[in-house]
Amino acid sequence: MEKVAVFGAGTIGSCQATLLIGHGLPCTVIGHSEQGLARCRGAVEQNWDDLIAQGLASARNKAAAMRLLTITNDAEALSGCTFVFEAVAEDTAVKQQVYRAIEAHAAPEAVIASCTSSIDAGILAGLTARPDRLLIAHPFQPVHMLPLVEVVRHDGTSEQTLARTTALLETLHRQVVVLHRSVPGFLVNRFAQALFRESIYLIEQGVTTAADIDRAIKYAVGMRYTSIGLLEYFDAVGFGLEKAIAENVYPSLCDETAIQQTVLEGLRTGKTGQAAGAGLYDWSQKDEDDFRYRKQCPYFDGVREWTMPE
Template identity: 30%
Template sequence: MKIEDIKKIGIAGAGTMGSGIAQIFARKGYEVVMTDISEEFLEKSKKLVSIFNSSLIEEGLMTESEIENTIKNISYSTDKRVFSDTDVIIEAIIEKMDIKQDFWREVEEIAKSDAIFATNTSGLSITGISKKIKNKSRFIGMHFWNPPHIIPLVEIIRGDGTEDKTVDTLVELVKRIDKEPVVVQKDAPGFIGNRIQFAVFREALNIVEEGIATFEDVDRAMKYGPGFRYPIIGPLQTADLGGLDTFYYISSYLFNELSDVKEPQEVLKKLMDNNELGVKSKKGFYDYSDGKDEEAIKRRDKMFFKMLKYIHNA
């Protein structure tokens, strides 16, 4: 499949991620067909797409005419056979290996022989997901980050059987929808972003559990220290600019002090046991009762949009 031949995108899974991915491609003029197991889920997807469109309008990142075309470019179905003429199929269904494997085995019997297969898994093995399909050369990971209509990053992940031309085509496709592609050359759990994110998360929990600082100050330290740098230069260029000798000497004594636990820490286990799951349960590290959950999401997205505008204008 050549990049010029890609006209129609199939998306399986009408949740937040699938709906956001559909909105992105439809906005860029691609014909998109969305599937899920029930009409109820598809109706929710239509509402999500509308919310994403509205937020982009409010931020001046999208025009009214673009909304009309975006909505027109998306169709919805509960029948996987609509994938028979799609050029790229992106799967964003439940994060369970066996369900994903069975989905792709079924879709391979329906799809065109040259269609590209992409899974939006957050960290499952790409090679593992492709186990039940015959042509593994066209199978690849394509991990969007939440919220997908805002966050620029898309990780392109090789499976053991993925061909170079499949990687190259998807990298170009990601650029054409104004996202930032990175290529994960080895099928490693968590890919790039989540490996970094959870290394930070583990140490953040360790700092709280060891009594070094409160969770509020851990967040503040990240936001106004390393997190302030990373959108501009990233951790490795930060080391270049700070001096690799300095980072080497600090590493020689600090690495030994950092957490290397292999199981979730007690501070996280207690929250789980109390069903304090964050925004979804109105309480986690922070309190999200009395509308604070919606306020937190709105503020997050507002700040993300500011970052996005900065990146576009930089």
């Protein structure tokens, strides 16, 4: 079994740690400030409290899991670690420093699995002395709940690195998709950006509202693809009908390649989304505990597969 660490104590790192200790695996989290370590521990505890509130875990599970967690600013705690999830800022200079620390302190055979959502795997490979042991394992928030992980290799990623990564993720009850080369956004973020762009365009054109777009996604698109695949549906509709639909729709789809005015105006006014209290929605009118619950609730059944520590 791999000895696993997480380098990065932010949201992704804390959720990755929750997943690991929730499967009974010891986990060391490396941060860079005392405040960050406290915030990480608090986030992991909140994750467990949410699971307990839904009857998915007990206080005993939480206590046993927390005993498996080490959170520190000392990179020397990576000693003996054979697998490291890198979850630091999307900055190549920062990541290069982290990779040097991993190379200095972790086991010589350690795999580095970057959680990056935007940087090409080949670029990351150029930041490490051991490119054959580096790949991307891009999770989705909430990381401990949503099961998909996009594994992205580069030309130099070894087959052993890919196999070890896949084996660990499957042990953690993750669903793995493999990309044999990087493309910007990988898979899911490419799909999401296409939907975001079209949605903002429709709002700017006065066609509909953010709330009605979300309603359309929740009660048609989202529900449909929980049980069948996107391309299974394409085949079920058939190429003939899809061709006719495409001929009608393609010419009117948004093809903007610049950042849209809604986003630029939000950045100018400080209305940048949930954290700012306003964006496409007025978040003062929303129950944030309810939103956090709704973000997690589709994935509750998956947590029942965990082999939690006692």
